[in-house]
Amino acid sequence: MEFIYEDDTLAVAIVQAIQTGDIPSLKQLLVENPGLARTRIIGRNNSKESGSCKMSRTLLHVVTDWPGHFPNSSATVGVLVEFGAEVNARFTGSNTETPLHWAASSDDIEVLDALLDAGADIEAPGAVIADGTPLDDAVAFAQWRAAHRLVERGAQIALWHAAALGQLAAIEAYFAGSTLSERYPWGVSRSSPPDKITVAFWCACHGGQRRSAEYLLDRGAELNWISVWDGLTPLDAAQRSSATDLVQWLHSQGAKSAGEL
Structure with missing residues (x-):
């Protein structure tokens, strides 16, 4: 598993491309840096030594990060998955939330649907809310559009x-x-x-x-x-x-x- 520091030039560029919805730049970065879609971003207080990172997130977590609703977010999810991003990858830190948990917590229906269409586990545990599911997060944080959509999509x-x-x-x-x-x-x-x-x-x-x-x-x-x-x-x-x-x-x-x- 590869890690890059959040203030590295490459990390700054990929986060900017994701959160501005710049699909051409995103694709270029992924082509020029094989494996980037599976890379984790860490802070400077972490170590790049395998297994020693206190907190890390994937590029799909960047798409779903608060407050969410970034431009072209559904297309961004599709591009990252196409280049090998793991749709059910876990945040590492105080919880083990998946990108779907984050989308639910941001009431981001567009990304939520894109993740589910790409195979995200609708019943994944690990929420900051009692280690629960994305639906638990959505209800606890009063993200009602996301909660209703998760139920529509088959959440228990x-x-x-x-x-x-x-x-x-x-x-x-x-x-x-x-x-x-x-x-x-x-x-x-x-x-x-x-x-x-x-x-x-x-x-x-x-x-x-x-x-x-x-x-x-x-x-x-x-x-x-x-x-x-x-x-x-x-x-x-x-x-x-x-x-x-x-x-x-x-x-x-x-x-x-x-x-x-």
């Missing part, structure tokens, strides 16, 4: 995903005995998880989904549960999402903010 959903996305039919099917993914939401301990319905209710409020919230409250969700990941109640989460109608309804049910409890 758990009850909390369905609640956050307003997938009422899936929620109703769950209570009728249908099986959903058992994946836990971000920050929830697998050894002593809170009530699944309460967590789903909180996620419905996080997603601004009043119908989902009403349905789950009717089925025993705790109205004023304080989440384990950010210390917010369902009311706090709905206010953060600017879900005015949901906030009003929650107030009518006696919901309180964390500061009032």
